[in-house]
Amino acid sequence: MELLLLIVALMLAAVVLVGIGDRLHLPWPALMVVLGAVVAFVPGLPDAFEIEPDLILPLFLPPLLFATAQRTSWALFRARWRSIVTLAVALVAVTVAVVAGTATALIPGIGLSAAVALGAMVAPPDPVAVEAVAGSVRMPRRLLAVLQSEGLFNDATALVIFQTAVFATVSGAELRVTELLWRFVLGVVAAVVIGVVVARVARWLSDRVASTTGRSALTVVLPFAVYLLAEEVHASGVVAVVVVALQLRVHADADEAAERLVQRSFWDVVELLVTGVAFGLIGLDLRQVVSDAGADLPRMLVHALIVCAAVVGLRAVWMTVATVNLRRGGDPSAAPRTGREAVVLAWCGMRGLATLALALALPAVTSTGAPFPARAEIVVVACSVLVVTLLLPGFTLPLLVRMLGIAENAEAEHAAETVVARRAWKAALDRLVEQERAADLPEEVSAALHQRIGRLEAILRGDTVTDEDRERLAALRARKQTLDAIQADALAAARAEVLAARREPGVDPEAVDRVLRRLDLRTVLLD
Structure with a gap:
């Protein structure tokens, strides 16, 4: 003991x-x-x-x-x-x-x-x-x-x-x-x-x-x-x-x-x-x-x-x-x-x-x-x-x-990540082009996919702000933060309600936990 x-x-x-x-x-x-x-x-x-x-x-x-x-x-x-x-x-x-x-x-x-x-x-x-x-x-x-x-x-x-x-x-x-x-x-x-x-x-x-x-x-x-x-x-x-x-x-x-x-x-x-x-x-x-x-x-x-x-x-x-x-x-x-x-x-x-x-x-x-x-x-x-x-x-x-x-050196460390991020982005872009040729995607779907893949490199290297569009992205970020704050507050209320339900008699805790896990995953993905 x-x-x-x-x-x-x-x-x-x-x-x-x-x-x-x-x-x-x-x-x-x-x-x-x-x-x-x-x-x-x-x-x-x-x-x-x-x-x-x-x-x-x-x-x-x-x-x-x-x-x-x-x-x-x-x-x-x-x-x-x-x-x-x-x-x-x-x-x-x-x-x-x-x-x-x-x-x-x-x-x-x-x-x-x-x-x-x-x-x-x-x-x-x-x-x-x-x-x-x-x-x-x-x-x-x-x-x-x-x-x-x-x-x-x-x-x-x-x-x-x-x-x-x-x-x-x-x-x-x-x-x-x-x-x-x-x-x-x-x-x-x-x-x-x-x-x-x-x-x-x-x-x-x-x-x-x-x-x-x-x-x-x-x-x-x-x-x-x-x-x-x-x-x-x-x-x-x-x-x-x-x-x-x-x-x-x-x-x-x-x-x-x-x-x-x-x-x-x-x-x-x-x-x-x-x-x-x-x-x-x-x-x-x-x-x-x-x-x-x-x-x-x-x-x-x-x-x-x-x-x-x-x-x-x-x-x-x-x-x-x-x-x-x-x-x-x-x-x-x-x-x-x-x-x-x-x-x-x-x-x-x-x-x-x-x-x-x-x-x-x-x-x-x-x-x-x-x-x-x-x-x-x-x-x-x-x-x-x-x-x-x-x-x-x-x-x-x-x-x-x-x-x-x-x-x-923070710049050297970031440069190393950028090399790997660019390789990952290039592989994703090449695969997207292959899928476009094979599936004959509609133009609006293809444009949306290219937009998403285009942002992938910046996301992977942890640097979403560039000198060219800093002002535009700052405005978008401010709007996104407002939306995220509202959505996060709504999710917090949802989690509180689920936890309250877990304390009530007659409620299956396993069912509550499964719903709570989905809410937690959604919150993490937003973060």
Whole structure:
């Protein structure tokens, strides 16, 4: 019961903090971490607020990865494959090595395998954290695309390294690089195959479900199912979820307009609530970390700060080198291309759920019954990196983007939408001409259709006012606003009457709800 109360409380807190974050221009997930930490250290609070570490990733990562992956595409990954390899694989591996070397020098008796496990915990920037913090900041799409691509795949590299290092520590076996490479390649290939197959099965099943609600519900089950299936066969659950999301978008039917509207709204709500619970748990678990450290906490925090500096410094150096290399290339859409962009990408290395889950999943003892080497300090260092890399960028990224002058240009964003809108309008116009030839439409019908299609491009790009007819459209808009206001008032009266009827005895509430839904749809269409 305590766990259920905790989850409900975190969901309510997320809803409240979304509004507060909007007013203060701060990322609400970072506020959730602070709130969770504050609540966790309230005196007298019971210690029952715990979730099994093995459940953290399977519960929270699949839906959030699925939601994030739906915003990208295979085409973008093909264009960004160099960035994915260098950031999601190479940078993670180098970070693991640097952190392992630093930890071996700082922490007595940690051992190489345990140090590598620590490096794997703190190496991957979290896709959920990056999306939650950087996604709300108006920065060039090139930068956000790089961060999204990196975040969707780097967990696969880190999880393979972590699992191999922990096994070597627990069993006393030697940690081998060849074994790491083999497990990584095999896990990724198997995950891609599983993702493609599951996406095909899901599409087949979706085509046979008539209900839009049922097809939307299928997308809720899919991330968890494919993640667990992949992990069961020792493949990468992270990659499998991403592949399923991308494949479903590739094969989406153009006529599924209502389904897309429903799923978009549904996933916005799911993403908000799950993110709120996940980031709240990060804050709540800090109390257990402090409790386990005991009197050695100050010394551990000093070591943690050194590791934080190494992690942040390495990412900054890596982005600087990437900038130099990209300047020599000819891809204008790549990032970072300037020193300012490199600073932003270096500052966006937020750690999150994966780091917390891996830290808490460390076994307490080895196979011989001996304590896991330096377990308490490893957890303290990992959580410190999480807090530093999440909260500092979370609260300072909007200011940094404004100071560096790389906030997304509204004109550039509008120009990108205009290109797509013109393509859509051209396709609609071509199809109209084909239909005119085939159906031999009356002249007045054809003229009316051309008038409607002619307005489509402006509607799609969100710009219905041009310089040539600004005065005429202003007058039309004023008249339309008057008509809309009268019609909206009439619809409001209709809705009030329907709701009043619902409260009357003898009236079928289901019939009332169907009428009310039609009224609501009419109101939304007018808006």
